[in-house]
Amino acid sequence: MNFYQAKQPLDILVCEDNLGDVYIITNSLKNSEIKYNLHHVANGEAAIDYLQQLGDYKNISRPDLILLDLNLPKKHGFEVLKEIKSDIKLKSIPVVILTSSQAEQDVLKSYELYCSCFVTKPFELKEFVRAIQKIEKFWLNLVQLPPKLAPNG
Amino acid sequence: MAINPIKKPVEILLGEDNPGDVYLVRSSLTDSQLNHSFYHVNDGEEVMAYLHHQKGYQNVFLPDLILLDLNLPKKNGFEVLAEIKADPKLKIIPVIILTSSNTAKDIQKSYQLCANSYIVKPADYFAFFQAIKNLEMFWLDLVKLPFKSSVNTN
Numbered sequence: 001m002n003f004y005q006a007k008q009p010l011d012i013l014v015c016e017d018n019l020g021d022v023y024i025i026t027n028s029l030k031n032s033e034i035k036y037n038l039h040h041v042a043n044g045e046a047a048i049d050y051l052q053q054l055g056d057y058k059n060i061s062r063p064d065l066i067l068l069d070l071n072l073p074k075k076h077g078f079e080v081l082k083e084i085k086s087d088i089k090l091k092s093i094p095v096v097i098l099t100s101s102q103a104e105q106d107v108l109k110s111y112e113l114y115c116s117c118f119v120t121k122p123f124e125l126k127e128f129v130r131a132i133q134k135i136e137k138f139w140l141n142l143v144q145l146p147p148k149l150a151p152n153g
Numbered sequence: 154m155a156i157n158p159i160k161k162p163v164e165i166l167l168g169e170d171n172p173g174d175v176y177l178v179r180s181s182l183t184d185s186q187l188n189h190s191f192y193h194v195n196d197g198e199e200v201m202a203y204l205h206h207q208k209g210y211q212n213v214f215l216p217d218l219i220l221l222d223l224n225l226p227k228k229n230g231f232e233v234l235a236e237i238k239a240d241p242k243l244k245i246i247p248v249i250i251l252t253s254s255n256t257a258k259d260i261q262k263s264y265q266l267c268a269n270s271y272i273v274k275p276a277d278y279f280a281f282f283q284a285i286k287n288l289e290m291f292w293l294d295l296v297k298l299p300f301k302s303s304v305n306t307n
Contacts, residue, residue, distance in 0.1 A: 085267070092264035102297060111245035111299045114238070114267045118297045131295055138291035142284055144271045146264045147257040 009035035013063035015047040028132035034140040044075025070099040092146040166216035168200040181285035197228025223252040238267040245299040
């Protein structure tokens, strides 16, 4: 397999069924200095189709970072996470769990399934925006994201 | 295992053999507003001894967060990472690779071994300080860490 370093714009996949949350995430990232493309799927099955480049998602490039809600229709976030982390081509993509849950068993299960980190969505709008900005500051500005697979790799 | 309901300090374990880098990480964290305890070991075997409560580490808590250099003596960071992520008790602990390497091969290998994130050590002092601050604001202030029960889990 050939790799090349992830170059801007970065591709971020948001797996989220709540459109209000998608709106907040999109707007909170708007002023980022890092160039990125935000992609959105609204259920767990679509997340897997997207990542496996199936159906409507045949020509997309795989994301550099995934924000994953847990309580998704059709396929639960845990199932999506498990499939990502057991697929050699997908497992290196960091998955940030972004959920309204703060239940201990959800936190532990997410880490057991090799999520990168677990973030609880704050209830307050202002805090939610700050949380997304912290995710942006850490993952887009500081972290070295995995190299992309070369197109012929 | 249970998430500790009482807010105890976040325990950070650094696996790093370069004393200069240890000093930089330690001093970047020192003036933090966020409650934490900082521990340091010099090589890969010591990291594993620490995590398995062996040698002099019988009474330590498991850390809440591990910062791991790749180029460690005795047992390198990849081996340490692989052992942590294959161990049912240890795998939930977030491991952040903190290394001077920025080669695609090392980055890819770290993520394949389930590193939680990968940070290249910035070359100058100020940027290094900023990087640790950024890391701290994210992992200590925002992220829900998989806290453990109060006594060591042996």
